[in-house]
Amino acid sequence: MIDIQHLEKYYDKKHAVKGISLTIQPGEIVGFLGPNGAGKSTTVKILTGLISASEGNAFINGFSIKEHPVEVKKSIGYVPETGALYESLTAWEYLELIADLHYIERPVFEKRAGEFLELFGLSEEKNKRLSGFSKGMRQKVLIAAALLHDPPVLLFDEPLNGVDANTALVFKQLLRRLSQRGKTILFCSHILEVVERLCTRIIIINEGELVTDGTPEQIARDTGHASLESAFNAITGGADADAKAEGFMQALKGLDE
Ligand code: ATP
Numbered sequence: 602m603i604d605i606q607h608l609e610k611y612y613d614k615k616h617a618v619k620g621i622s623l624t625i626q627p628g629e630i631v632g633f634l635g636p637n638g639a640g641k642s643t644t645v646k647i648l649t650g651l652i653s654a655s656e657g658n659a660f661i662n663g664f665s666i667k668e669h670p671v672e673v674k675k676s677i678g679y680v681p682e683t684g685a686l687y688e689s690l691t692a693w694e695y696l697e698l699i700a701d702l703h704y705i706e707r708p709v710f711e712k713r714a715g716e717f718l719e720l721f722g723l724s725e726e727k728n729k730r731l732s733g734f735s736k737g738m739r740q741k742v743l744i745a746a747a748l749l750h751d752p753p754v755l756l757f758d759e760p761l762n763g764v765d766a767n768t769a770l771v772f773k774q775l776l777r778r779l780s781q782r783g784k785t786i787l788f789c790s791h792i793l794e795v796v797e798r799l800c801t802r803i804i805i806i807n808e809g810e811l812v813t814d815g816t817p818e819q820i821a822r823d824t825g826h827a828s829l830e831s832a833f834n835a836i837t838g839g840a841d842a843d844a845k846a847e848g849f850m851q852a853l854k855g856l857d858e
Pocket residue numbers: 612615617635636637638639640641642643644682
């Protein structure tokens with residue numbers, strides 16, 4: 602379970618998160634959406650303990666991010682938006698390191714890491730250095746690392762960045778299975794089509810504030826928009842895409858003259 606209470610974050614004077622409160626129950630797959638700069642990654646990073654909150658608190662599986670940061674880290678699997686990997690390690694060594702940090706027993710590590718790499722089609726590359734991995738291959742290693750200790754709470758920040766369509770399909774199925782096993786899943790993505798199909802609930806934030814919270818059907822009903830894409834555009838005050846595109850064309854025309 603994730604319980605966020607009046608969370609605030611300032612970066613100097615920038616008020617990035619403005620009093621967000623929400624609860625996510627085990628078994629839910631929640632899509633966490635918002636325009637660029639809305640505060641999604643900041644919120645997720647606070648939940649992981651990577652950065653601290655300016656005000657408020659959050660509880661992961663009942664553990665406070667302020668009072669029990671180690672218990673929180675044990676309880677989460679996190680795929681960051683831009684993940685730094687130890688480039689000189691091989692994929693296997695990297696997973697081994699993560700397993701050691703979580704005190705995973707050797708046979709359990711070997712079985713899980715072997716199966717994850719196999720499922721992601723990386724078995725043959727497992728002894729190659731991460732410095733030679735493509736963006737999508739790295740992303741697969743990060744996803745495998747997040748799942749290795751079988752945590753109850755999963756925080757995915759743009760997890761499908763760079764992965765191919767086949768892997769995305771496997772990942773979506775995997776998330777459904779994990780939610781059926783009672784995992785609490787928070788999923789940041791800009792791919793609205795995926796969110797609409799996968800998530801049981803959608804939370805939209807804009808300029809650091811929660812603006813919508815509901816099932817895809819509720820959001821469609823409340824906004825009168827059939828697709829999540831047009832509902833998102835209306836809720837977050839997105840400009841008319843056609844007018845914007847025309848603006849770009851006009852700017853190009855100006856350059857030609
Ligand atoms: P995106 O969809 O583009 O990834 P986001 O919703 O994840 O955006 P955040 O990365 O949380 O947005 O950023 C929220 C706001 O906080 C933005 O205005 C951003 O410029 C600011 N911000 C984020 N990180 C920092 C930082 N380390 N220092 C200063 N400002 C920051």
